[in-house]
Amino acid sequence: VSFENIIGHDRPKELIERVLKLGRLPHALMFDGPEGVGKTCFALALARRLSCEGDRTAACECRNCRRISHENHPGVVHLAPLLDKQEFPVEMVRTGVIEPLALKSMESGWRVFIFNESEKFNEASANVLLKTLEEPPPTTLLILETRSAGAVIETLTSRCQRIRFAPLPDSLVAGFIEKDRKIPAAEAAIVSKFAVGSIGRALSIIEKGLLETKNEFLDKYLASTNASLISTADELVAMVEGKTLEERRKKLYPLLDMLALYMRDVLVRRTAGDAEIFHVDRPELIGRNLPQVRSPEKLVASVESARQLVEENTNIKYVMLRLVRDYIEVKNAS
Numbered sequence: 001v002s003f004e005n006i007i008g009h010d011r012p013k014e015l016i017e018r019v020l021k022l023g024r025l026p027h028a029l030m031f032d033g034p035e036g037v038g039k040t041c042f043a044l045a046l047a048r049r050l051s052c053e054g055d056r057t058a059a060c061e062c063r064n065c066r067r068i069s070h071e072n073h074p075g076v077v078h079l080a081p082l083l084d085k086q087e088f089p090v091e092m093v094r095t096g097v098i099e100p101l102a103l104k105s106m107e108s109g110w111r112v113f114i115f116n117e118s119e120k121f122n123e124a125s126a127n128v129l130l131k132t133l134e135e136p137p138p139t140t141l142l143i144l145e146t147r148s149a150g151a152v153i154e155t156l157t158s159r160c161q162r163i164r165f166a167p168l169p170d171s172l173v174a175g176f177i178e179k180d181r182k183i184p185a186a187e188a189a190i191v192s193k194f195a196v197g198s199i200g201r202a203l204s205i206i207e208k209g210l211l212e213t214k215n216e217f218l219d220k221y222l223a224s225t226n227a228s229l230i231s232t233a234d235e236l237v238a239m240v241e242g243k244t245l246e247e248r249r250k251k252l253y254p255l256l257d258m259l260a261l262y263m264r265d266v267l268v269r270r271t272a273g274d275a276e277i278f279h280v281d282r283p284e285l286i287g288r289n290l291p292q293v294r295s296p297e298k299l300v301a302s303v304e305s306a307r308q309l310v311e312e313n314t315n316i317k318y319v320m321l322r323l324v325r326d327y328i329e330v331k332n333a334s
């Protein structure tokens with residue numbers, strides 16, 4: 001029961017327990033599920049389970065469990081593509097996997113390789129891994145994590161046993177952050193809505209103060225007029241400043257997502273009445289007769305096209321100008 005500390009994911013837990021009991025753990029697993037739902041925590045728990053020399057509980061403090069928890073066990077290797085690199089470099093696979101496996105291991109026991117973002121393997125780096133993936137040395141486990149198995153190169157997916165990780169229920173996410181970050185239940189509930197099933201996303205919303213930022217963003221956007229079009233666009237651009245385009249995108253995407261959810265909330269209030277809304281922290285902005293937002297469905301499209309433009313490397317200032325202009329046009333068309 002070394003998975004007792006893992007929140008949710010009952011089906012992967014059952015599946016792994018079953019194959020372990022049968023002694024049929026596949027040597028290559030693909031953990032497929034959204035970012036931040038706990039795939040790496042699960043992979044580390046599995047590594048502990050295999051290497052534990054103690055009682056196999058989450059509280060075990062044996063040498064192996066301790067080292068794996070602190071990520072300094074020589075037999076447990078955690079590989080992620082370099083920041084800002086869109087691909088897993090061949091060199092990383094060679095030095096991280098192939099060479100250590102070729103050495104006569106100083107320590108016996110399990111060797112576990114965990115790969116984040118396996119969709120970033122290219123043909124060359126996948127080929128380097130292929131032979132190991134097909135016939136790894138005994139007591140070797142490869143865990144390939146991905147947000148979308150469909151985006152991973154087929155030569156890898158076809159050689160892994162796939163395990164699905166579903167988004168966690170809001171209540172589990174809220175309960176976790178309330179305890180772990182000691183924040184009020186009401187705030188935890190709001191954060192969990194925007195986190196859509198991901199504890200990682202919930203923690204990032206808290207750490208980055210994203211609820212405050214989205215409210216500031218929303219207020220500026222909703223208050224914009226013909227006269228303030230350019231200054232509003234400038235203010236929105238300033239909110240997503242960053243050294244690189246990647247940094248600016250990372251700040252902008254969650255805000256655009258939240259803006260789209262705001263439009264959705266307005267639509268829900270006008271049509272489906274009691275359905276759940278996301279922006280429960282701003283009830284005054286979602287009233288039935290709110291004059292500012294006349295055609296939320298048009299504005300959802302506008303936000304989506306803004307995101308598309310950012311993905312296509314369009315200048316962010318231009319994207320913001322369009323976003324605000326679309327809103328003002330809809331507001332003025334009565």
Ligand SMILES: [Zn+2]
Pocket residue numbers: 051052053054055056057060061062063064065066
């Ligand atoms: Zn242990």
